[in-house]
Amino acid sequence: MTKYESLVENTKKSICNTYGRYPVDVTKAKGSRLWDLEGREYIDLLSGISVVNLGHCREDIADVMAEQARKLVHVSNLFYQEEQVECAEKLLATCDADKVFFSNSGAEANEAAIKLARKYMRTVKNRDAYEIITLEGSFHGRTLATLTATGQTGPIKDGFSPLPEGFSSVPVGDIEAMSAAVSDKTAAIMVEMVQGEGGIKPLAHDYVQAIVALVKEKDILLIVDEVQSGLCRTGKWWAHQHYAITPDIFTSAKALANGLPMGAMLATDEVAKGFTPGSHATTFGGSALVSKVSSKVLDIMTEEKLADRAAEMGDFFIGEALKLKDKYPGKIVSVRGLGLMLGIELGFDGNEVFSKLRDKGFILNLTKGIILRLLPALTIERADLVSFLNTLDEILAEMD
Ligand SMILES: Cc1ncc(COP(=O)(O)O)c(C=O)c1O
Incomplete structure (x- = not known):
């Protein structure tokens, strides 16, 4: 049994069964990166569902936390x-x-x-x-x-x-x-x-x-x-x-x-x-x-003027995602968002695209079975968004 399999089994034994969890364990995180027990790296486009807006495990926040924990x-x-x-x-x-x-x-x-x-x-x-x-x-x-x-x-x-x-x-x-x-x-x-x-x-x-x-x-x-x-x-x-x-x-x-x-x-x-x-x-x-x-x-x-940054990065993402919508009419039916609160609605069941994205190292959310929902850290690098869009492009190109 792998470490992952044993973690899944122990979770089922000891934790109330209220969550449909992704088949991923997370053991470490930094900025917009997550790592699993096998050391596999993921780009995090979900930020713990819009919680870790400044990215994971920042040193400056860790310092404040540690200092206050002693006071x-x-x-x-x-x-x-x-x-x-x-x-x-x-x-x-x-x-x-x-x-x-x-x-x-x-x-x-x-x-x-x-x-x-x-x-x-x-x-x-x-x-x-x-x-x-x-x-x-x-x-x-x-x-x-x-x-x-x-x-x-x-x-x-x-x-x-x-x-x-x-x-x-x-x-x-x-x-x-x-x-x-x-x-x-x-x-x-x-x-x-x-x-x-x-x-x-x-x-x-x-x-x-x-x-x-x-x-x-x-x-x-x-x-x-x-x-x-x-x-x-x-x-x-x-x-x-x-x-x-x-x-x-x-x-x-x-x-x-x-x-x-x-x-x-x-x-x-x-x-x-x-x-x-x-x-x-x-x-x-x-x-x-x-x-x-x-x-x-x-x-x-x-x-860090993160509201402005979210607006700028969100506009960039929506512009690029709309180009994908033009390229794949019917496969992408809508691109929506405000700042870095982003949704790409697919014209078909999104589970296959969603798991392929995960297999290629991208963590996001699928809402209503058809909407790819992204809530990346407001500090996310533009290159990470580009890398996601290129991967989505490849996946959509392969699908009938
Ligand atoms: C708009 C909105 N309101 C309320 C909640 C509930 O927040 P919590 O899960 O912290 O209780 C959520 C959680 O996703 C939310 O998105």
Whole structure:
């Protein structure tokens, strides 16, 4: 039995069977490279699903992590900690929000957003409004409330009923359907600016403006889920900045601490009034260690102008991928993206292309069975993107 086979067997024995894993083990990573137990090298175009936006195992982040690990790791939110404030101030400097609540994951950040919207409506607005309207095809997490908010049906939800009340989803792009779904019980509309798990689908500009107008007219809140799209990924700090809007609440996680678990819910001062001591809490959220690392991440994103870099590299990639679409009409039906949040939709089942790419050393994701999804590190070399596109070209040329 190889080391890989034995790892697979032991995983099956000891870990809950919730993941369809790729047939790859990873033992080491650096920048945009991964290595398996046999020493085989891969180009990582997925970054741990948009988490390791600065590349793997950077020395400067490792130094901050090690230094903080010797100073203060965790004391709980019963205490004031300067690392937390430093991180919050840096985060708030990237956007129009005024206050942060730190969590440990994207789902928890979204839970906080949903809870804040309901609490704000009841305690500040004196309205018994609690419903959250989301978009079909969206993904907001796996806790019961965020799973219910997720605009998908099928295995993701099957077997978990009863799901919490107060959620509905409407088709993307249909402002009339959204308007019709709003009632006096509606607290908020919650959307991703670019649907990630849904297949890299940016919302249309006019549609977002119409949502903002609707939210204003009905005096309800706009929550934007930036768990995947945030932190320079799309070519701006936050995807909502492409639409020049200010959400009442938005959420972040994934890349916040470049691999350490961290989430954040950000809100305007007005909406943040909904939370008072005891309203909401977490044991781990915003510990000194993750906050210090996150501060460093935010510094690096600023110093290395990674939003601009993501925009430039994303434009380059989309331009080149569109040439492949022209070369293989029918095989590539759509190239989509914003910055380095990229999708290539194939006109046929993508599993064969996906495994051939992996066999040739490229790690990415296949969404919905037909969309090659790439979320490379924002520091990725142009040569790595070129190498991927050339390999995809070769694979598509060989296929009937
Ligand atoms: C848009 C969006 N929201 C929420 C989540 C859930 O985040 P987490 O897995 O950290 O709970 C994800 C995860 O992929 C996501 O892409």
